[in-house]
Amino acid sequence: MKRIEMKFGLKNLLVYALLVGGALVVAFPFFYAISTSLKASYDIFKIPMEWIPREIHWENYVVPFQTRPLGRNFLNSVLVSTAVTVLNVITCTMAGYSFAKFRYYGRDMMFLGVLATLMVPIQVILVPLFVLVKALGWLNSYAGLIIPAGTSAFGVFLMRQYFQTVPLEIMEAARIDGCGELRIFAQVVMPLVRPALSALVIFIFMNNWNSFLWPLLVVSRDEMMTLPLGIAAFESTYSTNFGQLMAVSLISTLPVLIAFLLLQRQFIQGMALSGLKS
Amino acid sequence: MTIFPGRRLKTNGVRRKSHLKRKEAWAGFLFALPAVLMFAAFSGYPILRTLYLSFFDYNMLTPPKFKGLENYVSLFQDPLFWQSVRATAVYILGTYVPTIILALCLALLLNRKFRLRGLFRTLYFTPVVMSMVVVAVIWKLLFFYQGPLNMLLGYFSIQPIQWLSSTTFAPVALAVMTTWKSVGYFTVLYLAGLQGIPTEYREAGMIDGATGWQLFRFITLPLLKPITVFVVAMSLLFGVQEFTAQYVMTGGGPNGVTRVLALLVYETGFGFMKMGRATAISIILFVILVAITMLQRRWLTATDY
Amino acid sequence: MKARVLRILTVTLLLLLAVSSLASARVTITYWTHTHPPMVDLTKELIAEFEKENPDIQVEYTAIPNNQFFTKMLTSMSTGTGPDVFNMSSTRITAYLGSDAVVPVIPSAFGYKNQAELENAWVKGTLKAASKDGKIYGIPSEYNVSALVINAAHFKEAGLNPNNPPRTWDELKKHAEKLTVRKGNQIVRRGFDFFYLPNFYWLDFGVLLGQQGGHILSANGKESVINGEAGVKALQTWYDMVYKDKVAGPQYSLKDSTNPMIDYVNGNVSMFLAYPWSIGLLKDTPVWKDSVIVPLPQMDPAHPVTHAYGYYWMVSKTSKHPEASWKFVNFLSSHPERWLKDVSFIQPRKGWTNLPEAKAFPYIEVWLGEMGKSSFGDMSPYWAEISAAIQRAVENSIMNGVAPKAALAQAKSEIDAALKQ
Structure with a gap:
């Protein structure tokens, strides 16, 4: 008995050692x-x-906020990323629900079509997308920043996987009780997929928070710029204050990190249930 | 467009039922509609337009001129294009094979109950949330010939390595950086997979007297297969889309060995003002990706447990 | 009473009309540049002054991150949503001129009667990079020539006289040999080195090539002659410094395009290339007091060759207000003294040399001497691809150790392919 305990102690020690090594x-x-x-x-x-x-040089963390409109950039990023996330939650859950739990003509084709969009390098579709957004009159507007990012193939895929784990019987029972489809979705099914939602929220928020190329093209006014654009303005042709650049970059990762800290348990749970049924 | 899936039957009761089914089908279709419409507008249309432009000569300042298949033909003859294909394969394999193995190991370690587990998880996940631009700037400094990494190596009397200015090590440097950045993401995915495995399976194995390795090899690993498939698909997509890393760290050099296809697309379109050619590259890339995905699916069904 | 009300009404109406017509006469022009903090600051100052002087014109200014400047420019220009005025490097201009994307200068907006008068207001040859078929399309916002900056303290340490700097590349190699500090097989301090940065490969190699009497493209521009005898000799000069003399090494370079001078500032290089804008990066650093700027070494001092590059203000073809746009450019280019003092940019508008700020500009006589010898290197609408091919060739030779001849043969076939596509 004692030997086994010792063995376990050693094993745990090894695990800790490996984890600490990796962490370093x-x-x-x-x-x-x-x-x-x-540093200076x-x-x-x-x-x-x-x-x-x-x-x-602690001032590296202060000066950038005094010399550049980073506060405004930050607010823009919060606004845009939040709006994009909310839109994605709506569109991706609805589509995921539909693809997982309903049968209708063209469903699989639409789903495959959505997945196929994942495989096109973003840089080339930027130009036609820009033409479209210009035609819609959305240049230099929040609409231009938010709406084109309002749904995501990965999000739809994730939610579809998760909805597949929800038993059909629950929906059928609700239907027999005379619930409308929208109510079933909002009040019966949605509460069941909350863990997957945190995975979706983190993924979308993170991607959008760091989004650079699209905002760069859509926005030409300082007051509309998001944080990554504000940070990029630190880099310059002939001189960059790297200390300040690092400071601002580190600060900019905090919001997503905090979101992960708060949602991590649900995030993992959400991934756990959706990933296993492939 | 008919959205009705079922067949019309004659009995009254079934007709009533089929009416309900039909209503349901409509509801399902309407649920998908907002996302599908947005995809059609913001992905579908641009992709079709991309396909269209790939048959043109387009410098973005003057109207496109039709060229037929010339963009494709000249690409296949261009050694620089093939160099990029190679660079992409090297980048994806070099990055994601180690990433997946490391992620699996980390997930196995993190799947135990111990103190500070959340802290470790968060730490490993932190690089994932950082933007690639920032990560690449940090690592470019780390990899500098007289920089921190070579200094560390120097403490172990290892000669400094030309990380970014040698054709051998530049791809390695990129792989190391991307592995660091993405390992946390896949770890969390594997962790999720591990937590989805019912404990009874392992317990049953233990009763049968299986060793730790046997438990892993014959119970855990097969049950993680769906996660692995998912992770491999994600790696492929992430790997193919990435160009910020190369753009910031090496600019595609030295001598083009890290100029991955995504970077070639960006450079050809916006740098060389040959948007038609750039779109042709992305169409080829798209075809390759679809082919690989289909092969992967076949592999999955062929060896299913 | 009624009459009074009527009168008040009429006056109000007239006033309203006047105000609204004023408002509609007020035009807004957009202006884009790449980011460079001192330049951005000065630009904002000048815009405020310009708007005060011209209440009918409003300028909307955006600084765009350098790396994505052309991405944004091209995407916007392709849909007619580009800026009215923008700033672009001479190397890129040819492609824009060939595509008919910009409009010629309007001399009257500058207060000149005709183009000849305008041309005469700038130092001869400096408008050439932005000219096509006898028309002028751009006004220089910065005009750059290269020189050599040497660390006098290192010179004295090595027993060299900083007042007798190298005049030829052979002399430079001999000096570099004495200046280089080694420790084992590692170099601690390089005697001389190049920048190893994307756009500078073209400049550095280009000037070596030009001094050998060579060209990148054939006279008719249809094919590349980069791998001719001159090209091989030019690259060999560089190659020998790294592999034979071992006074330079690309691995030691920080290759940081946001601060090209950093290696020199750190004291890791004793002789380095310098441009007018380098002054801005050097003058507040500890090495400045030991720095001397001297003319660029030549292959043959009797026939000096040096290359220039610049940035030019241009007006987009899609601009609805070309007149106001050029008026704005005229205003920006009417303050060379402030560009010199605040940003260390040389703007070759005639008479600039008489300004007190010019006389106070460090090593002005060297810059003037280099400008006198300068010309633009080979220009082509395919510049970006040519520049990338040159970069690959130099990297292949200098970093991989491939013989210059083979590396340049590859560059030739790449450039030829690019010209054909």
Whole structure:
């Protein structure tokens, strides 16, 4: 008995050792990024490099917000990413529900068509998409930033997988009780797929929060720019303040990280149930 | 367009039932409609337009000129295009094979109950939420010849490596960076898969006297197959779409060894102002992807458990 | 009473009319540049002044991240939603001129009677990069020539006289040999090196090629002659520095396009290329006090060749207000003193050399000397592809160690293919 306990102790120790080792490897670039974010511009490229800055420049975290409209950029990003996420939750759950739980002509073709859009490199469709958005009069507007991103093939796929785990009987029972389809969807089925929703929310929010190329094309006015565009303005032809760039970049990842922290258990649960039925 | 799936039958009761079925089919169709319409407008139309443009000479400043299949023909003859095909394959295999293996290992480690589990999970996931632009800037500095990584290697008396200016190591550097960035995502997916496996399976195996490795090889791994299939599909899509990493870290060099197809598309279209040619590359890429996905499906059905 | 009401009404109406007609006469022009913080700041200042002077014109300014400038420009121009005024490098201009995407200058907007008078207001040859078929399409916002910056402290350490800088590439190699500091098989300090940055491969190799009397394209522009004797000699010069003399090495370069001067600023290179804008990056650093700027070395000092490149203000063909747009460009280009002082940009509008700011500009005599020898290198609407092919050839040779001749043969076939497509 004692031997077994010891064995377990050793095993756990090994697990911890591996995890800590892995964590160190993962954390190393962050350590370097944080160290860089606290350096003066010219100290960053000093050879040999300083692991911990000789002089610490906390102002790198403050100055950018004073000299550039990053606050406004941040608000724009929050607004756009939230709106996109809400739209996706609506369109992807509805479509996923439809593809998983209904039978009608053309269903599988539509689903395949949706999946096929995943396989086209985004850069080339940017131009025709831009032409379309221009024709709709959405350049330099929130509509132009939000609506084209309002649904996602990956989201539809994810929700379809998850809805397949919901037993048909629940819907049938509700129908027999005389519930309308919309009510079944909103009040009977939706509560069952909450874990998958957190997976969807994180995925969509994250992608949109970091979205760069599309906002760059659609927006030409400073007051409409999102955070990634605001950060890109730090880079310049002949000189960049890397310390400030790092500082702002690190701050910009916080919202998504916090979202993950809050939703991670549901996120994993959501993935767990949807991923297994392929 | 008829949306009705069932056949019309004569008995009254069945007709009533089929009427209900029909209503249901309509409801189902309407649920899909918003997403489908948006796809049609914001993906479908641009993709068709892309296909159309691939038969033209288009510099984006003057109207497109019809060229027939010339874009495709000249691409197949262009050694630079084939170099990019190779670079893409190297990038995807070099990045995602290690990523998937590492993710599986990490998930197995994280699937135990212990303190600080949430903290580890979050830490491993952090690179996933960062934007690729930022990640690439950080790693470009890390990989510098006289930079932090070579300094670390120097502590173990290893000669500095020309990470970004050698044709051998530049693809390695990109793979290392992307692995770091994406391993957390796949770990969480595998973790989800592991948590979906009922404990009875493993318990039954243990009663039968299976070793740890046997449990993993014959119970866990087969049950994780759907996740693996999903993860492989995701890797392919992520890998093919990525070009920010290469653009920021190596600019496609040295001598084009990291100029992946997505970067070639971007460079050809916006840099060289040959949008018709760029769209032709993406159409070829699309065909390749669809083919691989179908092969993967076949492989999946062929070896199903 | 009634009459008074009527009068008030009429006056109000007239006033309203006047205001509304004023409002409709007020035009808005859009202006895009790449991002470069000091330039962006000065541009904003100048726009405010311009709007004050011209209350009928409003300027909407956007700075676009460098890497995506052309992506945004092309996408917008293709749908007619591009800016009225934009700023573009001379290397890219040819493609835009060939596509009929821009309009010629309107001399009257500058206060000149005709094009000849306008042409005469700029230093001879500096408008050439933006000219086509006798018409002028752009006004330079920055005009750059290369020179050499040397670290005098390193020179003295190595027993060299900074007042006697290298005049030829052979002399430069000899100096570099003495300046290079090695530790084992690693270089601690390079005697000389190039930039190793995308657009600069074309410039660096281009000037070596030009000094050998060579060209990238044949006289008729139909094929590449880059792998001729001159080209091979030019690349060999670079190759030898890395592999034979071992005074340079691409791996040591930070290759950071956001700060090309960083290697020199760090003290890791003793002799480096410099451009007028480099002054802005050097003057606040510790190495500035030891830095001396001298003319670019030549292959043959009797027949000096040096290349120029610039950025030009242009007006889009889709602009609804070309007159106002050129008027704005005239305003921007009427303050060379501030561009010099705040941003270290040289704007060759005649008379700029007499400005006190020009006289105070570091090493002005060197810059003027280099400008006097300068010309634009080979231009082509396929510049972007040619530049990429040159970059690959240089990387293949300098980083992979492939012989210059073979590397350039590959470049030739790539350029020829690009010209044919």
